[in-house]
Amino acid sequence: MARTLEWRTRTGVDTDHGRAATVEFDHVSKVYGPVSARARRAGSPPAPGAVNDLSLAIPAGAICVLVGPSGCGKTTSLKMVNRLIEPTSGRILLGGIDAATRELTDLRRGIGYVIQQTGLFPHQTIVENVGTVPRLLGWPAARIKERSEELLGLVGLDPAKYAGRFPSQLSGGERQRVGVARALAADPPIMLMDEPFGAVDPIVRERLQDEFLRLQEDIAKTILFVTHDIDEAIKMGDLVAVFQQGGRVAQFGTPTELLASPASDFVARFVGADRGLKRLSLSRVRDISLQPAVIGRLGEPAGEARRRALADPLPYLLLVDGLERPVGWLRDIEIDGDGVLTEAMAIPMSPLLSPETTLKDALSMMLDADVHTGIVVDRTGRVSGLVTTESIGGFLRETAVGATPAPEQDAP
Numbered sequence: 001m002a003r004t005l006e007w008r009t010r011t012g013v014d015t016d017h018g019r020a021a022t023v024e025f026d027h028v029s030k031v032y033g034p035v036s037a038r039a040r041r042a043g044s045p046p047a048p049g050a051v052n053d054l055s056l057a058i059p060a061g062a063i064c065v066l067v068g069p070s071g072c073g074k075t076t077s078l079k080m081v082n083r084l085i086e087p088t089s090g091r092i093l094l095g096g097i098d099a100a101t102r103e104l105t106d107l108r109r110g111i112g113y114v115i116q117q118t119g120l121f122p123h124q125t126i127v128e129n130v131g132t133v134p135r136l137l138g139w140p141a142a143r144i145k146e147r148s149e150e151l152l153g154l155v156g157l158d159p160a161k162y163a164g165r166f167p168s169q170l171s172g173g174e175r176q177r178v179g180v181a182r183a184l185a186a187d188p189p190i191m192l193m194d195e196p197f198g199a200v201d202p203i204v205r206e207r208l209q210d211e212f213l214r215l216q217e218d219i220a221k222t223i224l225f226v227t228h229d230i231d232e233a234i235k236m237g238d239l240v241a242v243f244q245q246g247g248r249v250a251q252f253g254t255p256t257e258l259l260a261s262p263a264s265d266f267v268a269r270f271v272g273a274d275r276g277l278k279r280l281s282l283s284r285v286r287d288i289s290l291q292p293a294v295i296g297r298l299g300e301p302a303g304e305a306r307r308r309a310l311a312d313p314l315p316y317l318l319l320v321d322g323l324e325r326p327v328g329w330l331r332d333i334e335i336d337g338d339g340v341l342t343e344a345m346a347i348p349m350s351p352l353l354s355p356e357t358t359l360k361d362a363l364s365m366m367l368d369a370d371v372h373t374g375i376v377v378d379r380t381g382r383v384s385g386l387v388t389t390e391s392i393g394g395f396l397r398e399t400a401v402g403a404t405p406a407p408e409q410d411a412p
Ligand SMILES: Nc1ncnc2c1ncn2[C@@H]1O[C@H](COP(=O)(O)OP(=O)(O)O)[C@@H](O)[C@H]1O
Pocket: 032, 033, 050, 068, 069, 070, 071, 072, 073, 074, 075, 076, 077
């Protein structure tokens, strides 16, 4: 039985989408070429297969990324879903129904397919390309046009500008957007994307990834997304299946689980020695416990403030205004005990962080400002606590329970 995971969409909504379907690989294997009679009698495909005993359960509306080195069976796994390749053994259930029992045209109508070299028809205009599937389905011309233009808008291409152009008149990134629009044309519950952003330069790729994640918040399809790039997998995936040679899954889990607790040395190496830093980009300031700040208010007697600050291990006092918004730091031993606290005493501020700031950005802002502390403020600008470089380090250690020690962790 495939492993199921507790899982929520990135928008925090539970999984049951009307227009998405679950995808389940149930002990799926693929061996290219003839299977020997002996293997068939034994009831199991011989190794090495392109895909070996793959079991994955993907909830409706999730992006599941298949990632791994070249040749480890990612594309083969994807193509078995729309039956461009038939499994040697095992079943693939789409919305609970065995794909092998479905009529092929009907099956593929419900699955959008995006590949790296989009496969746009060069002699058709963009709007004709996007309308390919609706045309095959015999939609009336007006509806095809309407839907195609809607989709172009959805992927960020102004129909007035792009509809009449030909693929050769578009940039790589624009063609890739057209490929996505075309795959979405018949509103399929499932999308297969095989290295969809692999052929564009890194800046365009990043933009396409961001756009696609925004789009997915609206369309909430079940998406199988193939890449060999672990950073792309971590960014795009609600769930990630790490493939290794021989078409086996080394680990299936959320990006955070992979980074915090790699299941094997292979996964630890594949996710990279910088997996701690990668985890920081997945966690936010609101995920860690804030350190309290010793607060002093503008106009308050300085002597009391000095005593409070000296009694606290942190050698600084955070000066705030009447609305508890940070003004600056005062070094405890430098506070002149006479008079009141004034803005003129303050030394420059730490970076201001919001609960939504990623820990990676928080750390980077602190390093840029050459300080160890960031001040967390709420929406009104009021201080809610402090984040320190140590508290970020502590967060990484605490949440890595059960991790296989990787070489970089052996160092003191
Ligand atoms: N049509 C085919 N005939 C025989 N072997 C194939 C065929 N397609 C792929 N393979 C082999 O199956 C393995 C998995 O390929 P593939 O699924 O394309 O890997 P990936 O997408 O992870 O790079 C590779 O060893 C590849 O050489």
